[in-house]
Amino acid sequence: MSPSADKPTRNLRGRIRDLEANERSEVTNAVPAVTFANLPAVGQAGRIRFVTDGRKLGEGPAAGTGVLAYDDGGASWRRPSDDTAVLT
Secondary structure: OOHHHHHHHHHHHHHHHHHHHHHHHHHOOOOOEEOHHHOOOOOOOOOEEEEOOOOOOOOOOOOOOOEEEEEOOOOOEEOOOOOOEOOO
8 A cells, every 4th residue: 555545544543533532522521520418509490410429210328320410490409311309
């Protein structure tokens, strides 16, 4: 293979690396992660957090492995998966 024929392959690999790096940067730290104890007070509907010790369905008390949560603007942080209050 000639050096000029290999150039598109090198450019493609570089572009793939750039896209992968950009993809990671767009999602890394996109949703703030906090423990249940450090969740802000509810009342601003639409905020999203990852509760690192929040319980998924079927997880026992104090055994939460983390769950996405949203502020319902009222009484609690809720899991989008089933709209129940986040527990630890």
